[in-house]
Amino acid sequence: MDHMDEPSPWLDTEQQELWQDLLTVVIALPAALDRQLQRDAGISNFEYSVLARLSMAHQSTMRFSELARDCDSTLPRLSKLMDRFEAREWTARRIDPRDGRYTLATLTDSGRQKVVDSAPGHVAQVRRLVFEPLTAVQRRHLGAALSSVAETVRREAGDSTGRPR
Amino acid sequence: MDHMDEPSPWLDTEQQELWQDLLTVVIALPAALDRQLQRDAGISNFEYSVLARLSMAHQSTMRFSELARDCDSTLPRLSKLMDRFEAREWTARRIDPRDGRYTLATLTDSGRQKVVDSAPGHVAQVRRLVFEPLTAVQRRHLGAALSSVAETVRREAGDSTGRPR
DNA sequence: AGATATTTCTTGCCCAGGCAAGTAATATGG
DNA sequence: CCATATTACTTGCCTGGGCAAGAAATATCT
Numbered sequence: 001m002d003h004m005d006e007p008s009p010w011l012d013t014e015q016q017e018l019w020q021d022l023l024t025v026v027i028a029l030p031a032a033l034d035r036q037l038q039r040d041a042g043i044s045n046f047e048y049s050v051l052a053r054l055s056m057a058h059q060s061t062m063r064f065s066e067l068a069r070d071c072d073s074t075l076p077r078l079s080k081l082m083d084r085f086e087a088r089e090w091t092a093r094r095i096d097p098r099d100g101r102y103t104l105a106t107l108t109d110s111g112r113q114k115v116v117d118s119a120p121g122h123v124a125q126v127r128r129l130v131f132e133p134l135t136a137v138q139r140r141h142l143g144a145a146l147s148s149v150a151e152t153v154r155r156e157a158g159d160s161t162g163r164p165r
Numbered sequence: 166m167d168h169m170d171e172p173s174p175w176l177d178t179e180q181q182e183l184w185q186d187l188l189t190v191v192i193a194l195p196a197a198l199d200r201q202l203q204r205d206a207g208i209s210n211f212e213y214s215v216l217a218r219l220s221m222a223h224q225s226t227m228r229f230s231e232l233a234r235d236c237d238s239t240l241p242r243l244s245k246l247m248d249r250f251e252a253r254e255w256t257a258r259r260i261d262p263r264d265g266r267y268t269l270a271t272l273t274d275s276g277r278q279k280v281v282d283s284a285p286g287h288v289a290q291v292r293r294l295v296f297e298p299l300t301a302v303q304r305r306h307l308g309a310a311l312s313s314v315a316e317t318v319r320r321e322a323g324d325s326t327g328r329p330r
Numbered sequence: 331a332g333a334t335a336t337t338t339c340t341t342g343c344c345c346a347g348g349c350a351a352g353t354a355a356t357a358t359g360g
Numbered sequence: 361c362c363a364t365a366t367t368a369c370t371t372g373c374c375t376g377g378g379c380a381a382g383a384a385a386t387a388t389c390t
Contacts, residue, residue, distance in 0.1 A: 010288060011296075018308040019291060021315035023214070026191050027237045028322040029314075044376090049188070065338065072192045077377055079340060084376095100385045101338045123175060126184060129321065131176075133313040141306035143183040148298040149194075150186035156294060157193040209346090230368065242347055244370060249346095265355045266368045 029129065036125040041118035046071070048122060050081060051090065051107065051115045060107035063096065067105055072157070090114055194294065201290040206283035211236070213287060215246060216255065216272065216280045225272035228261065232270055237322070255279055 011019060033045040041048070049071050054060055062070075068078040082105060085091040090111030096102035107115075134142065176184060198210040206213070214236050219225055227235075233243040247270060250256040255276030261267035272280075299307065 011291070014308065015296060015304075018304065018311060019295070021308070021311040022194075022295065024237065024315040024319055025311060026194055028318045029187075030191055032318055032321045046376095063338090072189060074378075075339060076341085076379080080377075083340095095385095099338090101336095102385095103339060126176070129317055130184070130187065130314055131180060133317045134310055138306070138310045138313070139180075139183065141303070142310035143179065143186070145299055145303045145307035145310075146183060146186040146190060148303070149295055150189040152294055152298045153193045153197055154189055156197045211346095228368090239348075240369060241349080241371085245347075248370095260355095261368095264368090266366095267355095268369060 032129060033122070033125060037118065037122055040121045041114070043114075043118065046073070047081065047085075048115075048118060050078070050085075051111060052119070054091065054105060054107040055112055055115045057107075060112065061104050063102045063104060065102070085111070197294060198287070198290060202283065202287055205286045206279070208279075208283065211238070212246065212250075213280075213283060215243070215250075216276060217284070219256065219270060219272040220277055220280045222272075225277065226269050229268045229270060250276070 030045055037043050037045055037048055043051075050067065050073075053067060053070050054062060064075060064078055064082070067073075068075050071078070073081075082091060082093060086093060088110075089108055092106045092108055094104050094106070096104050131139065195210055202208050202210055202213055208216075215232065215238075218232060218235050219227060229240060229243055229247070232238075233240050236243070238246075247256055247258060251258060253275075254273055257271045257273055259269050259271070261269050296304065
């Protein structure tokens, strides 16, 4: 329950603090983002990220598999989300004429409008929670460390979400 | 979708990269932890954190509200989890004799055994994903930056999870 | 070409978790 | 000391998401 002085069975005190803070960020940050978006725009952070990613794609169109990968989603999850989006007419679905296995998602005008409307509030929340509490130097350091961890985690997730990347 | 050169409506390129990496960590890290724990111990990260927190408490006993706060959980969520834990006989529930509104959760011996058994694999995963990809200096920087963000996020979440802290 | 394998998306079933309403215990105010 | 308010937890209902199995299209192999 406490420790042992063997090769690596536990974390030291400094590591435990880092770990606790990371857990808090990893749990409470998405919750905070969801609350803001839900309150101001009626969508979740995941839903926002899908709309936003589509809005940046060429012709506002992407294959499901690519979109799922970029948004750290699984295909079933995305497929069901697109059902809801289609019901709201924020996106449209059509089979890829070049390869009938692929399905293409396209953002509609009202879908794009939804992104435009909800982006400012979301970005402000991100600024408030992540960037404002840090100094410029801390941001660079955080960026460097996060890119290493993100790469490792992505590799780990690659097997489940869909391929190396 | 692109940018505007006003006060603060968007993030610059460096910030966007940091933000993208943070999103990946925030989404894929819990998923990776869940996979390992689910595979090797049959429990989720949240379930592990509750057992682990209880195991560190005085007399292996805590009030529900306190436990929920420490594990970044809501009361309904914890209440239902404790139902499942009781069914497995990992915890026991009893009303606080000092104040009948509180409920006390106590870790049983087999509950403690579960923590002891699953801890090494979990800790190894944390090491692999978070600490190993970083240099010692990066860890300190990451720790410093995370503590600021964690504090901000906690304050934000305080209103929903249960008071200032 | 035909059979089989692979890739991409969809569907069905199940469970965890959020929210709001309900319950039980204690505190507060008249 | 009774009525009302507050605190701590529980329950019911509903939705999102995971996983495994299925369907449709294309690629591969002989």
